[in-house]
Amino acid sequence: MTDRTTRDDDAPGGSTATPASGRRSFLAAAAGAAVLTSTLTGTARAQAFPNRPITLIVPFPAGGVTDIQFRAFAQVASKELGQPVVVSNRPGATGTLAPGQMALTAPADGYTLSVVSSGQFRMPHVSKVPWDPLRDFTWILGVTAYTFGVAVRTDAPWKTFADLVADAKANPGKFTMGTSGRGNVGHVAMEKIGKATGMQMTLVPFKGAAEFMAALVGGHIDVVPDGGWGAMARAGRVRLLAMMTPNRLPSWPDVPTLKELGYDVSILPMLLVAGPKGMDPAVVKTLHDAFRKAAFDPSFQKVLDNDNQTTIYMDAEQIRKYAAEQFEEQRKVVVEYGLAAPQ
Numbered sequence: 001m002t003d004r005t006t007r008d009d010d011a012p013g014g015s016t017a018t019p020a021s022g023r024r025s026f027l028a029a030a031a032g033a034a035v036l037t038s039t040l041t042g043t044a045r046a047q048a049f050p051n052r053p054i055t056l057i058v059p060f061p062a063g064g065v066t067d068i069q070f071r072a073f074a075q076v077a078s079k080e081l082g083q084p085v086v087v088s089n090r091p092g093a094t095g096t097l098a099p100g101q102m103a104l105t106a107p108a109d110g111y112t113l114s115v116v117s118s119g120q121f122r123m124p125h126v127s128k129v130p131w132d133p134l135r136d137f138t139w140i141l142g143v144t145a146y147t148f149g150v151a152v153r154t155d156a157p158w159k160t161f162a163d164l165v166a167d168a169k170a171n172p173g174k175f176t177m178g179t180s181g182r183g184n185v186g187h188v189a190m191e192k193i194g195k196a197t198g199m200q201m202t203l204v205p206f207k208g209a210a211e212f213m214a215a216l217v218g219g220h221i222d223v224v225p226d227g228g229w230g231a232m233a234r235a236g237r238v239r240l241l242a243m244m245t246p247n248r249l250p251s252w253p254d255v256p257t258l259k260e261l262g263y264d265v266s267i268l269p270m271l272l273v274a275g276p277k278g279m280d281p282a283v284v285k286t287l288h289d290a291f292r293k294a295a296f297d298p299s300f301q302k303v304l305d306n307d308n309q310t311t312i313y314m315d316a317e318q319i320r321k322y323a324a325e326q327f328e329e330q331r332k333v334v335v336e337y338g339l340a341a342p343q
Helices: 019-048 065-081 097-105 161-170 185-197 209-217 230-234 281-295 298-306 316-336
Strands: 054-058 085-089 112-117 137-145 149-153 176-179 202-205 224-226 238-243 270-276 311-314
Touching (some): 054 065, 054 097, 065 085, 065 112, 065 209, 065 270, 065 281, 065 298, 097 112, 137 281, 161 185, 161 238, 176 185, 176 209, 176 224, 209 224, 209 230, 209 238, 270 281, 270 311, 281 311, 298 311, 311 316
Parallel strands (some): 054 112, 176 202
Antiparallel strands (some): 112 270, 137 311
């Protein structure tokens, strides 16, 4: 018996295509059409995006260093994208509350994004949170890093960091330090130094740099182990005793690093931009390319210079590696210094 599906002479119209080969051709054509449709749809979405304003959440108060920097960043990015990038200040939980809420509740359409600080990788170890910093974000790029230093008022009695340590040791708990929240990197750094030296200071948490710098120059606190001191230092209103950066700053060459002073503390806390998980890769690329241009734009660089910062670019893959490393490192820090909130 002859298998009719393999005969050529039975094809309609004298065609040499058999029913089996016809089915294969049809399936191949359908698959190709599906791929083409998917590609065209993705391209169309990328071309259509953005067609309305984009919200960029800054999870710190208005007027602080992060706010000032990312308003300048948003202004440049708006020109690149052809749509306004609108900054929305939403402080809380040392800058981690709003990014976490965005990750869980914002549509993954690219129109709601957030600045994310390194504190996002510490907070899950401090208290129970509903978001996962390793799974609930779509990373777009890394922009810059804070420049942390130990600052005091110019009329403070301490001329060197050693003076501060000696006085704090002799007067446990007498002096106050202000940072952007309990458990932030500046707080942890001073706890680490205190553990090594016996120095004790009382923490006063603030929502951001605008608040704690005003408190410092106003005489309400004694020390700031944080960022955001650039303008006050240039104006001669605060004195820098030490830097937490890996190397001395060219703009402050006479200020030693904590490493130089014998303390194993070197901090470079990144500022990243992210959206909710599940964003269209074509939309992510559009945002990434515009934001990368903004990050290296001279006008944005000038704003960073005011705070002794520079662009430190990271792509999504580099951020994923950084996030994993930070998540584990911050877990150890929280355990070592007992920073976890009571259950």
